[in-house]
Amino acid sequence: MILVDSSVWIDYFNDAPSREAALLDAWIGQRILLTGDLIYAEVLQGFRSERDFERAKWALDRLDFEPMVGREVAVAAARTYRRLRGRGVTVRKTIDVLIGAFCLLRGHELLHNDRDFAPLVEHCGLRVV
Numbered sequence: 001m002i003l004v005d006s007s008v009w010i011d012y013f014n015d016a017p018s019r020e021a022a023l024l025d026a027w028i029g030q031r032i033l034l035t036g037d038l039i040y041a042e043v044l045q046g047f048r049s050e051r052d053f054e055r056a057k058w059a060l061d062r063l064d065f066e067p068m069v070g071r072e073v074a075v076a077a078a079r080t081y082r083r084l085r086g087r088g089v090t091v092r093k094t095i096d097v098l099i100g101a102f103c104l105l106r107g108h109e110l111l112h113n114d115r116d117f118a119p120l121v122e123h124c125g126l127r128v129v
Helices: 006-013 019-027 037-044 050-061 071-086 094-106 115-124
Strands: 002-004 033-036 064-066 109-111
Touching: 002 094, 006 019, 006 037, 006 050, 019 109, 033 037, 037 050, 037 094, 071 094, 071 115, 094 109, 094 115
Parallel strands: 002 033, 002 109, 033 064
Antiparallel strands: none
């Protein structure tokens, strides 16, 4: 299953040209795409108008949904962060480590447009589209 990161949704909803947003556009309705609580919060908090918020929520509600954060993911994210720090690598945003740990634990691929996932790919084996 493919988890679509908020970085791709933001490009998609803003009509920002990116390879990832184009893939998302092509895959909606054609592939099983996944979202979760962290992605919901990151995407939906950025809309100024209620109309745009509801339109985005409607689109996200069409996807498979999994709660992303619980004790298991929190511990895995902390271990991942510590592992990376031990290698001299700092991931700037905790939420990206949580998303990466979730994907690693559940065996999901990640569609993203965010350079902060690069250390998780390189050092932890995060699978990306």
